[in-house]
Amino acid sequence: MNGKLLSELEKGSKNAQIKKRIINYYIENGDATIADLSKELDLSVPTTTKIIAEMTDDGFVIDYGKMETSGGRKPFIYGLNPASGYFVGVDIRRTFLNIGLINFKGEVMELRMNVPYLFENTPAALDELCSIVSSFIAEQGKKSDNILNITINISGRVNSETGYCYSAFYFEERPLSEILSDRLGYMVSVENDTRAMTFGEFMCGIAREERNIIFVNISWGVGIGIIIDGKVYYGESGYSGEFGHVSVFDNEILCHCGKKGCLETEASGSAIYRIFMERYKNGENSILSKELDKGKTINLGDIINAANNEDILSIEIIEEVGDKIGKYIAGLINIFNPGMLVIGGSLAATGDYIALPIKSAIRKYSLNLVNKDSRIVISKLKEKAGVIGACMLARKKVLELSR
Known part of the structure; x- marks a missing residue:
């Protein structure tokens, strides 16, 4: 059945395009009558009836029976077959x-x-x-x-x-x-x-009602996703969003991209891990110190968990990184003026520890007229996004x- 359904949707014919439009309509609006569909798609009722019959035969559409009305002829309701x-x-x-x-x-x-x-x-x-x-x-x-x-x-x-x-x-x-x-x-x-x-946050998360979004993924590295007028922005060559590789620091830290001075060398999960280990080796204490003293290896997730368990060293480093990255996120807000900026990725699990310094830096470094309508929020889907x-x-x- 997979091959039949897929080949039907892959056709470039006008009929196949109409079927895709109908499926998209059902996804966005739910079940509908043929009259509603024909009006929405600007097609005649006979044409819509014919296509719905074909889609029912192919298994895409289900006839859900007659609509309950107060009087008159009861129209049939059709909807997407979720198992198709x-x-x-x-x-x-x-x-x-x-x-x-x-x-x-x-x-x-x-x-x-x-x-x-x-x-x-x-x-x-x-x-x-x-x-x-x-x-x-x-x-x-x-x-x-x-x-x-x-x-x-x-x-x-x-x-x-x-x-x-x-x-x-x-x-x-x-x-x-x-x-x-x-x-x-x-x-x-x-x-x-x-x-x-x-896209996950836009379709199913905290940004469902928004049209212009910047999603900042702060994980081991740093990247951004951009949605403009409800559409994912890919850029001319398909590589938009390489925020972590903007050269902003005068340092000798080699980024994994092969260049020096990239944003993520000092403002990312990998930077948090590196700084944490440096400060531990310099004698600063953490609830993770006992494990490290025994020669055990820790990862970024351990530092995040430590922060959420009120480990002062982990919190300090995360807040410092939040302030650094917030300064450059402020630049993104000045450029794109989004309705919402979503903080996501691994570091989103630290909640206000990462979000508050970012928000503070945005207020400090972005223009008030530009940022006043930009909501700064934590990802709702978090690790599921x-x-x-x-x-x-x-x-x-x-x-x-x-x-």
Whole structure:
């Protein structure tokens, strides 16, 4: 059934475009009568009736029976069949991944967080990724027959339109999306992790009612996602959002991009980790000191948990980094004047410890007339933003209309 449904939606015909519009209408507005649909789509009632009949036969649409009315002829209600298509989202992190499945209505059917996975730029890591995704799909039973797209988030320079990823798994001249499609047996798309998080927050999180958004992903690195007038902004070449690699510091710290002075060398999760370890080695105390004294290794998550358990050293470092990054976020607000700026990523879990210094710096460094209508908020979806966004983007890619 997967092949039939997907081939129907992939057709470039006018009829296929109308069917996509109908599905998008049902997703955004819910069930409707043929009269309502024909009015919304500016089609005749006979044409709409014919297309709905085809979509019912194909399994996209369900006849929900007659509408209850106070009198007169009762019209039939039609709506999207949620089981006619499923979409998989994969959000790759440094030491684990999150994977989920939604139906055509966007309802989460399966969500697995913190699946062990070591993200390395090696063929073995790519093999392991494919193995995890394949196992997840196999466990979905009959739903796997109707999976229409898989979207996989990867940090760094990812072009979702061409399917190329230049930050990881660039072992062949072919697009990574094509390689993954061949290996997994489904249509696969790749996406930048921060853009996926942004879209997840826009579709299902705190930014649902907004049209102009900046999402700041403060994790091991730093990136931004931008939504302008309700649409994800990709930039001319598909690589917008490399906020962490703006050169702002006069330092000798080498960024993973190969340059020095990048924002994320002093204002990111990796910077927090480095500074914490330096201060510990200089004799400053923390609730993590006992573990470190025993020779145990800690990670960024441990520092975040320590801050949330009122560890003074961790809180101080996070607040210092919040102030630094807030100064440059103020510049983003001056440029884009967003309705909402969402603080997301791993550091969002620290709540006000990261948010308050950012807000203070924004008030200090951005223009009052520009920032007065910009709400600064913490991500609602938090660690789920990436995987939910990947699922929603998988659906969006199938339903995009031809230009």
